[in-house]
Amino acid sequence: MRITPRRGIGVAAATAALVIPLATAAPAAADPGLAALARTVTVRGVENHLRHLQRIADAGHGTRAAGTPGYTASRDYVAGVLRKAGYTVTLQEFPRFFTTELSTAVLQRVSPDPRTFTPTPPRGGSLGEFATMAYSGSGDVTAPLRAVDLVLPPGPAPNTSTSGCEAADFAGFTAGDLALVQRGTCNYRVKALNAQAAGARGVIIFNEGQPGRTGTERSSLLGVGVDIPVVTASFAAGEELARAAAPTVRLRTDVVRDYGSYNVIAESRFGDPDKVVQFGAHLDGVDAGPGVNDNGSGSAAVLEVAARLGRIPTRNRLRFSFWGAEEYGLVGSQHYVANLSAEEKARIRLYLNFDMVGSPNYALKIYDGDDSDATGGPAGPPGSDEIEKLFEKYFDTLGQGHVGTDLDARSDHDSFAQAGIPVGGLFTGAEELKTPAEQALFGGTAGVPYDSCYHEACDDIDNVNGEALALNTGAIATAALVYGFARDLPGPDTRPVTVARTLAPAAHDDHAGAPAR
Template identity: 65%
Template sequence: MRIPVSRRAGIAAATAALLLPLALAGPASADPDPALLARSISAPGVKQHLQKLQAIANANNGTRAAGTPGFAASRDYVAGQLKKAGYKVTVQPFEFPFYEEHSTATLQQIAPDARTYAPTPPDGSAVGEFATMTYSGSGDVTGTLQNVDLVLPPAPVPSSTSGCEPADFASFAPGNIALLQRGTCNFQVKAENAQAAGAAGAIIFNEGQPGRTETLQGTLSAPTVTIPVVGVGFTIGEDLASPAGTVVRIKTDTTSEIRTTQNVIADSKWGDPNKVVQLGAHLDSVLAGPGINDNGSGSAAILEVAETLGKIPTRNKLRFSFWSAEELGLLGSDHYVASLSPADAAKIKLYLNFDMVASPNYALKIYDGDDSDATGSPAGPAGSDEIEKLFEKYFNTLRQGHVGTDFDGRSDYGPFIAVGIPSGGLFTGAEGIKTPEEQALFGGTAGAAYDACYHQACDTIANINDKALALNTGAIVTAAVVYAFSGNLPGPDVRPAAAAARAKGAQVSGVQVAGGIAR
């Protein structure tokens, strides 16, 4: 297809970002010129990796989610490419709680009145009158609804202890369906107690205070419950609570189990092993789609950079990381960091994270290492500000606008920051809304999502902005080269104690979901 002149000009300008000599670091006389190395990166090479990831998803039910054949094929592809490029590749396994809802659930009141409630579909594209709890068991059950220690009307503050204690089920009739209320303990406790009491299923309704009335969409946090569990809003829950003798049917179709997945870690054979420059991107998609922007884009970009630099002797050791189960709560990177000894953690001098670098309605966002905007999340560990300045200088050299973005804990820099490793990276936006100021800087559409296909089936190869991909890949290779040859890496070396403290308290079984709805 012929590319319009205006679009060709935009792509040409973006590609120039990969070719522009940048005097961002003065290498020692014996070292290669970072600018010359940066010129060898291939924007079409990044796109070829994305096309391969799309083909993998196409061959595996449209997904590359952790614990699925699509992820396994993605893992094997990336590991194979890295081995060919000369890296020592480690495939690091860990267990995690896998969950998938295969078909739309059913919730019906059978008696005293007949009513069928509107479901929330498995892809979350709409919010119905009820939703299957993440890690719910599977089944089709009909039974009498039995209230369990409800607080009706609700107290003015969250105070319901419904189902939080086994004693709440002292008079529970096995085979009934438990009606529970959101409150002071997490959903997992409520569901496990109901199951232990012989409940055939459970309905958990929202508590009733302002902000706690809508359809309850929550997670049980671990695959230990085998009975169907759904959430509803307060009004439906209150209606079901009276009169006594209400009969309901719940049908769920899920897989909820512990599975094994893997991180892919690639170490260059070059460089000082006590000075590790680590780059990372998560390789897994959500179950709903192929995840080509989120996060095939970051994975493909660092893979191309790794291939470009694999044969070049560097002063510091380069490490490329492809995380799994990020979409379930940063599980892969968390497992990796928690598994590091304090001595090994201290060798990692900085971590660079790239998660969604080609959003279609993009903004060029640099992680705010120094909290210069004085709002939102705090600054990163000492040295993070230097990483931010490097990316700013790259874009400034191109006369390309950029904005800051907080370390808000939503991506794989989180575990590294927690042990004091200087961190930084790039991001082009997810479900957030583009501002008029960003439209002025980057074009696109203000008032619309950066990525309207975020976590959806339409996150395909067609969802990639080529200009954003080229600009960010140029920034990635520039940072990789600068830090690979730098004799003065960012940040003080004050991290062994932090790493030891984290390792001591870490749970590395992989059966936690960070950030899940607990109450």
């Protein structure tokens, strides 16, 4: 593991200037003792959690994906650390199907010119020319292959192709055939469902073909409902199949569907229960590998901060969340938010999300709460801009560059944003390519993914950048102290006015807090 920061920045150094943002954001919390407390959150502690998650993956056939023994062991480890730290811990079970690939898939051109395409193993190994999609059905089909509204050669920009996005694309499709569909415009689930409705017995969705969109993708159909085999394929494999004359193809997938998983929710025993400051990271990985950066890094950093603050009497209630099945479409966090009452939602004053905070070729990205970067991403609910400013102040105080990143729907913050709760967080990049401007700010290599092991078997203990991990862990500790002790929190107070609040508005205004509810 890369535990030595490139410029020698550790959590202790990263939190040395805490008094400034604390004094600015929360006068009552401008206490050098709190800055000293933040320094007890060490990168060594985070690394210890990461090593434990790696050992869990090693014992669980190389994965910590939802529905596997590796996830169950990860859940139990995190819950044990939190209980020991003094939290009230809830294991929230949620019912949902998950898919696990039992054996290696098969994709063959039977005729003309028989050829077997290189598969992606169910766990571990490099990406092949095709890969089974999460939530795919099982089956072994040999049938004619029909191209569906392809754009070959590919258009100049991503999402030029609309292949399979409309039911009309399958007009004249022969039921019982296999469908060849191209990536672009709509998500894979839409394409697969349209193909299934047209009578396809299996679907091959190949990459679109522009730079950065040529290789095989590990991806998900985002839920059950597709009962036929569905695989992704590289652009080269898809183009080869598309240009064959009336090809007959064999497609085989071998998948089992598991049921249910868990979130881990830890509630502090201190602070105003009507002013909840919630932190979260997804705990699951993908089938392919240990998931140490994605998202062991976010989970371990949040866990270490929680462990150090568990017995601190904050003004506001701290809540730490570790989500299951994020990789299957934010399933755990969506279940959690959907099952909150209106009153419970109103008590959550903000939610902070940390997904991949140690990418090897990192950029320090702050969720853009108000779309001030004008990149076209959605602005968050009111108050999200204030969270963005806190993280900007943290990095500015350190003289550390930072960039914005869109509040898109790729991680668990979206579940809270959709409920109108102010959101924010940090991210260091996934499969996208680092820009020259980011190389100038953060070092590393432009034109290379932030994490070349994203969703791969190599996302292991050696796939984490110690400098990024230290800086972001310091930021999480800063946010926990600022918002844990702040008199005023971001966003409007949406709690309903009650008699108790009217008569005793300052009932929880002391540092001692209130007993857990």
